[in-house]
Amino acid sequence: MKAQADEFDIFSTMGDLAGKVEEGQGFDILEMYKTALTIRLFEEKVDWLFARGKLGGTTHLCIGQEAVAVGVMEALRPDDYIVSTHRGHGHLIARGAEITKIFSELLGKREGYCKGRGGTQHLSVMPLNFLGTNGITGGGLPIATGAGLSIKLSGEDRVAVCFFGEGASNQGTFHESLNMASAWDLPVVYVCENNMYAMSTRFTKVSRFDDVALRAAAFGIPSVIVDGMDVVKVAENARTMVHKVREGTGPVLIEAKTYRFCGHSKSDARVYRSREQESEWKDKDPLVKMEATLLEKISHGELEHVRRSVKSMIEDSYTEAERGADPDIKDAMEGVYAEREALIS
Amino acid sequence: MQKGKLSYRKAIYNALDHVMERDEKVVFMGEDITEYGGAFGVSSDLCRKHPGRVIATPISEGGFTGAAVGLSMTGYRVIIEIMFMDFITLAADQIINHAANVHYMYGGQVKCPLVIRTPAGGYRGYGPSHSKSMENFFMSVPGLKIVAPSTALDAYGCLVSAVYDNNPVLFVEHKLLYNIEEDAYPKRLEAIPLGKARVARAGADVTVVSHSYGVQLSMEAAKELEKEGVDVELIDIRTLKPLDMAAIEASVKKTGRLVYVEEGDTFGGIGSEVVSGIVERCLPYLDGRVLRVGKPEVPIPASMVAERFILPDTGRIKEAVKKSLSWK
Structure with a gap:
């Protein structure tokens, strides 16, 4: 069942949001494209590395979802907090994390952001x-x-941004968190990346509605549903929502409708969804849309130059990360406890 | 200086008041801890003394524990109260997978100074979901410290230290301890370093080790045993993790005998760890059966009569101590 937004008062107060935003104003599409492309090529490299057994554990790629990470980060200040998910490489890259140090972390190297302990x-x-x-x-x-x-x-006047998937909205923590944030007017921007599948489980099989945003209404939290395949729409709405939260009026929820082009993790044959559905969503590829916009301003040659430079940056970063040091036993054992403060009485 | 006696409840209150007075970055969160004063009356009027920093939460143990983790990762020192220790299961993910891990797994970039205060224990007829002592559940969580003091002075000193530790600390308060009192109000309340055991009673024949309310029970048993000619050395380990094995080892090397007393399950309990550690370190010194007194594997029944069959008492402690005197 699909609920209509205007059935819900709180929900529909945000329905005219788009009208308050000047479309595409002040966004550097080329910069956003470079970031989205960096995410895409980084993830493709990670996929390639996994296929060749160069990485341990598992991985959750965000190919197809790049516009959400890039669009939301566009609206943030450096002092805002961000909490991410298991599918977080895009968030990291869009936030400006160094590609080499992310690769180092994935490779379990000492030079990684978390010394290879977090992955x-x-x-x-x-x-x-x-x-x-x-x-x-x-x-x-x-x-x-x-x-x-x-x-x-x-x-x-900072904000905290919380990415989560539609699957997480079925956890108790979602409801407990939104309730506290709303009761206490906390400056939190909840960003739901709704890619429709929690691993293999379609959201509508375990929920009455298609939209996570409807749940925000239960907590009196304003929400908006955006096309997560369109970086400008994400950025416009994020900017408006973040501005609202910064003014101290309490939390908001942004639901970005999106799609992961890959499986859930490295070992997913995607038996739960059709190739037709995948192809429909791939037609909405956020990078293709950005390229089309860019080609109105720059030449194919210039675009190709951008692609080549991002590609070589990814390769160089990986090469550098691979040359890093593996942890020794001391690295593995230390740091379980933080050092304490001087005793006070 | 205050007059009169210092209760365990008041000691905890004083510690909370002191750290909040001293440091604007200390926040206290939990259910019913503002006007109501806390389910066991610990927080009393703290919300009026420290407005805005004593926060009454919804009944969302997982949610507010997670919020406390977020708060502590962004520069605050947070104390939370889980109303009954049994409810800590609802917050387990945030304690085990998040609070205890963040310092290590994020490569030392961030600390999580969080104290999880919680009343534990039975003997009050509350039944299976309001009576457990669950310290042992958390013994195998790297990055988490566990404290379970048995006296008012230790409660004060360990709580101040726990707040100023930069790691998550599970702080276990037994419900029957809240009303115990120090004989005289101490001249000076001092922080007590975590990880240090205390010799509660010096003795020569048998080392009895315990924590929390078990120390009170063991002390009573020791006093009765003295009349029967058995001289017990009672060690209050105070901090369960990190565990002061050196103090226990020194005592066992002296007495040659060991009994562990706890209210939680014997199977997989704190005593199991202590006994294993002693066997590894000083087996040749042992001069009698090594025994554990604890709870059998059964939920705690609501009937106070049935409950008494399940939980340790001085009779059972005395029996174990006497058995430990020989190999029979």
């Missing part, structure tokens, strides 16, 4: 206020909410 699903970059990717579905929701509480207690 893909436990990757934080504190200098960027990136509080971490998260291996527990829904695990990041209360942490982002706590970051919002931290901002509120400190009386700052």
Whole structure:
């Protein structure tokens, strides 16, 4: 069943949001494209590495979902907090994390952001206020909410952005977090990347509705549904929502309708969805859309130059990361506990 | 200086008041801890003394524990109260997968100074979901410290230290301890380093080790045993993790005998760890059966009569101590 937005008062108050935004104003499409392309080529490289057994564990690629990460980050300041998910490489790259250091982390190298201890699903970059990717579905929701509480207690005008998937919206932490954020007017921007499938389970098989945004209404949280395949639409809505949250009016929820072109993780034969559906969504490839926009301003040759330079940057970064040091036993054993403060009485 | 006696409850209150007074970055969260004063009356009027930093949460243990993790990762020192230790299961993911891991798994980039205060224990007829001592559940969580003091002075000192530790600390308070009192109000309340055991009673014949309310029970048993000619050395380990094995080892090398007393399950309990550690370190010194007194594998029944069959008492401790005197 598909609910209509205007059936819900709180929901529909945000329906005219797009009208308040000047379309595409002030966005550097070329820069956003470079970032999205960096994510795409990084993920393709990771896919390639996994296929060749060069990486351990598993990986969750965000190919197809790049516009959400890029569009949301466009609306943020460096001092805003970000909490990510198991599918977090795009968020990291869009936030400005160094490609080499992400590769190092995935390779389990000492030079990685987390010394190789966290890997893909436990990757934080504190200098960027990136509080971490998260291996527990829904695990990041209360942490982002706590970051919002931290901002509120400190009386700052920062925001905390919490990425999560539609699958996580079935965890108790989602409901508990939205309830606290709403009750306490916390400056949190909840960003649902709705790619329709929680691993193999279609959202509509385990939920009454298609839209996660409807759930925000239950907590009195304004929400908006955006085309997650269109970076400009994501960025416009994110900018408006973030601005609203920064003014101190409490949390919001952005639901970006999107699609992961790959499987859930490295060992997914995608038996739960049709090739036709995949092909329909691939026709909405956010990068193709950006390229079309760009080609109105730059030549094919210039675009090709961009592609080549991003590609070689990814390759160079990987080569450098691969040359890094493996951890020794000391690296593996130390750091379980943080050092304590001087005793006080 | 305050007059009168210092209760365990008041000691915890004083510690909370002190750290919040001293440091604007200390926040206290939990259910019913503002006007109501906390389910066991610990927080009392703290919300009026520290407005805005004593936060009454919804009944969302997983949610507010996670929020406390986010708060502590962004520069605050957070104390949360889980109303009954049994409810900590609802917050387990945030404690085990997040709070305890963040420092290590993020390569030392971020700390999680979080104290999880929680009343534990039975003997009150609360039944299976409000009576457990679950310290042992958390013994195998790297990055998490566990403290379970048995006296008012230790409660104060360990809580202040726990708040200023930069790691998550599970702080276990037994419900029957809240009303115990120090004989005289101490001149000075001091922080006590975590990881240090305390010799609660010096003795020569048998080393009894315990924590939390078990120390009180063991002390009573020791006093009765003294009349029967058995001289017990009672060690209050206070901090379960990191565990002060050196203190236990020194005592066992002196007495040659060991009994562990705890309210939680014997199987997989703290005593199992202590006994294993002692066997590894000083087997040749042992001069009698090594025994554990704890709870059998059964949920805690609501009937206070039935409950008494399940939980340790001084009779069972005395029996174990006497058995430990020989190999029979």
